[in-house]
Amino acid sequence: MMTNPVGRITQGQFSYLPALSDAEITLQIEYGLGKGYAWSVEYTDDPHPRNTYWEMFGLPMFDLKDAAGVMMELQNCRKAFPRHYIRLMAFDSTRGVESTVMSFIVNRPSGEPGFGLRRQEAPGRTIRYTVHSYATDRPETERNP
């Protein structure tokens, strides 16, 4: 955010670490597969904190045994959206859990636009604050030149 000194958004796991290498991503995928999670690839150009549901790149991958399949999808997604945010998510289908249990960003644009704080005057000197994603300043087709 505004005071983020490295200019990298911090969402999901490992976001305070340097970007994971492919070998490290593979290991994380293997860990998830070992636990029986289903991986999926998602991408977006607007990483607003409230933008919970990113675009799905293909369907979630159930019944995989090896990380190579997920990595193949990830490489395809990187090829298609080189300047988007891409994240991997692991879904745990165990009864009673049935939710996303891992999520980390694996691809970022080279320059991350980040967020600004917007103030809105409201009646009675009230100020409403909201977080604004600079990525959305331009129309969707003109972002990520």
Next chain:
Amino acid sequence: MAAPLYQIPGQQAPSPGAPAEAHAAAADGTGERTVAEVLAKSRAGAVIDDLERDLVGLAPVKSRIRDIAALLVIDKLRMNLGLLAHAPSLHMSFTGNPGTGKTTVALRMAEILHGLGLVRKGHLVAVTRDDLVGQYIGHTAPKTKEVLKKAMGGVLFIDEAYYLYRPENERDYGQEAIEVLLQVMENQRDDLVVILAGYKDRMAAFFRSNPGLSSRIAHHLDFPDYPAGDLLRIADKMLERQSYRFGPGARTAFEEYLVRRVPQPHFANARSVRNALDRARLRQASRLYADQDRVFTADDLSTIAESDIRASRVFEIAAAP
């Protein structure tokens, strides 16, 4: 950026003396120097012994697997001396008459390749045309890719692969599946092994119309028909697995049965043997069933008598003229 303080398993250790011994050894050339040393550390030897023991006949298949195992061991030695070693291309095609063991060997192959360390997970995904080819435009590629992703790290077994290509229908989606398959077979050779299986003549026609596929398959294995002696040994093994055995004279009778059955039409090698034995078991059951007041021993219940075999229709046909 400073070197990370953590270490990724399976990667070269940052400093000598770290736990990744095999890799450290590979770098300075103090690893295994003889075939025996490599075999002692891998499961390759045990895997091949299992294969020899469990499968009857199939000499060309066994010898090819032995060759692959040998190459792997030598590659390991080469790597220890700092020479280049490429993982061999392992896509295979199994052709042969019905019942010659194509599917059985494919099922074992995943295990074997895993034992040799050539595939990472060693599971087998068995599919047919229906699992790869979609029903409408744009359905096939994602469907095939999904199957391929599931098979990564293991073996993808495509039974009756010739059904993928239907020349009589030019709008058939099978061709699309073949293209996706080819692409992954070529680009991700390290990640999965594809085995195509089918009857010999139809597979030959299939490969003629898809030369790209044929040339990307390194191992074309032809499964020969079993000679009578092998069929008899297969029968022995089948009975043993179901804890049955031949009674006195029954094995000879079965040998005679095979001699009569083999030249007849629709003979499907091991599958026919299995069916013949199943029918003998049925006849044994009704023979014992007729004896309502007898107390059976385990021996009675597990013996296929000569009469059970001789009652086969094959003997009647032979005796009739």
